[in-house]
Amino acid sequence: MTENFRLTTLPNGMRIASEQMPHLMTSAVGVWVDVGTRHEHESVNxxxxxxxxxxxxxxxxRSAKDIAEAVENVGGQLNAYTSREHTAYHARILAxxxxxxxxxxxxxxxxxxxDQTELERERKVVLEEIGQVEDTPDDLVFDLWQETAYPDQALGRSILGPxxxxxxxxxxxxxxxMRRHYGPEQMILVAAxxxxxxRLEELGQRWFGDLQRSAVDPFVKADYRGGDLREERExxxxxxxxxxxxLTCHDPDIYVLNLYSSIMGGGMSSRLFQEVREKRGLAYSVFSFVNAFPDTGTFGVYAGTGEGDLDELARVLTDELAGSTDSITEVELVRAKAQAKAGLLMGLEHCAGVCEDVARHLLTFGRRIPRDEILRRIDAVTHDDLKRVAKRLFANPVPSVTALxxxxxxxxxxxxxxRLRH
Structure with missing residues (x-):
């Protein structure tokens, strides 16, 4: 299903990738840079x-206004984001x-x-963004939890910085x-x-072909430690x-773990939603998540509850997780597979989703993983695989706990x- 995918490399090492979706009248294009928070020194977090x-x-x-108007004058959209591993600049436009x-x-x-004047102005904007997170506890708790899981290292620090x-x-x-990390071998130009x-390759050569290679900083392996952080707030x-x-994103069991997470806390039919919210009314929001990096990974659950229900919530969460190692059913596995495949295919029905998918695959795996391969790997997960991975998770757990x-x-x-130990 990715026969329309193409990848070439410019002489300076920059990769140019595209995936043709001929039924569309629009395109998404972006530059993904292989640098994020985990590549920062603590002094410049x-x-x-x-x-x-x-x-x-x-x-x-171009001024800031010129940049915005150039894209919006033709009806396009321009945006960017920073993650723990990557920085992306992307646009959605007519073809x-x-x-x-x-x-x-x-x-x-x-x-x-x-520009220094613009920097003084924009740092105020970012400080407001940091303040907004501080005032949003269901966002802030994840930053604090990341620091608890990976203390005193780049992967545990906030994307926004202190x-x-x-x-x-x-x-x-x-x-x-920018000089160290925005070299051609660290960037990918992707369009879908x-x-x-x-044509994209010609544009890439024209606008990026003169970029000079830069030294790539060595990769510092993450060290998961776990721990406990509780912050009393009114x-x-x-x-x-x-x-x-x-698990890491390269672990063969990563597809199993994603299905396990879906079963435990991936939707309204999930175990945690049914037990915590529907049966007991302990929380409005409860879900599980998987974060997978090349060298480390985490599985976790989030829930928000009133002070009086906190003890019961903690016991229910730990009981459900620890008890899952021997109790997952075939019906739950079939449903999780359907949800995973539907989520994948629905997300790739628009060019922005495909563009993001191509960039993520190339940066993380060095190749575009065909959709059919992903679907086959989802279908290949067995009931025994789920039990094995669940037991692997809870054999000797060292939890990261954060409460706000x-x-x-x-x-x-x-x-x-x-309580989590199997």
Whole structure:
């Protein structure tokens, strides 16, 4: 199903990838950079995200307003994001405007001036963004949980960075970060939709072909440690995240783990939703998640509840997780497979989803994984696989526990770990 996928490499090492969707009249195009929060030194935590903001604040030939108007004048959309591993700049446009969008993307990632006046203004915007997270406990608890799971290392730090660092980060730090990490071998130009690969390759050579290679920083392996963080706040709810070390994205069992997560907390029919919300009314929001990186991974659950229900919630969550090793049914597996396949195919019905999928695969796996291969691997998961991976998770659990709110009644870390042990 990916016979329309093409990949070439420019002489300077930059990859150009496209996936033709001939039934569309639009295209998505973006530049994905293989750098994120986990590549930052502690002294400049937040630099990747701040640089992403600054890329839109003016280049050698365009002001911030010029950049916005150039895309929106043709009905397009321009955006960006920073993750723990990657930074992306992407656009959605009509097919005939692909050359314009590609040139603008090249301009902002190669020729941003990082103007000092704009920097002082934009850092205030980012500080407001940090403040917004601080005021949103169901977001903040995940940042705190990540730090609990990976303390004193880049993977555990906030994507936005702490306000004291962002508020004083010098322009030179952004310039150095761009120089080190925005080399051609660290970037991929990806387009999907109504796109001809030869034309995209020409545009890539024209706008990125003169980029010079840069030294790639060595990869620092993550070290999951687990731990316990409880922060008392005057909130109506306790926001609780309970997680464990799990699988890397390269582990053959990663498809099994994703199906397990779907069964436990992936929707309204999931075990946790039914037991915690529908049967007991302990929480409005409860779900599970999987984070898989090349060198580490986690599985966890989130729930928010009132102070009086916290003890019961913790016991129900741990009982459901520990008890899952021997109780998952074939019916649950069939449903999880259907949900996984439907989610995959629905997400790839628009060009932006395909563009993101191509970039993620190339950055993480070095290849475009065909959809048929993914579907086969989902279908191949057996009931015994689920039991085996669940037992693997809970054989000797070292949980990461984070609670935000009136959390004094939460079981201590050792008791939670004991309840999770299979």
């Amino acid at each position: 937040g630099v990747s995200h701040l640089l992403e903001h600054m890329a839109f604040k003016g280049t050698e030939t 005939e405007d692909l050359p314009l969008a590609t040139e603008i993307l090249a301009d902002i990632v190669e020729h941003s001036t990082l 306000p004291e660092i962002v508020g004083s980060m010098p322009r030179q730090a952004l310039a150095d970060h 939709g109504q796109v001809e690969h030869e 909130l109506e709810q306790v926001h609780l995240v309970l997680g464990l070390e799990a 709110g009136p959390c004094s009644k939460l079981l201590d870390h050792d008791k939670l770990a004991a």
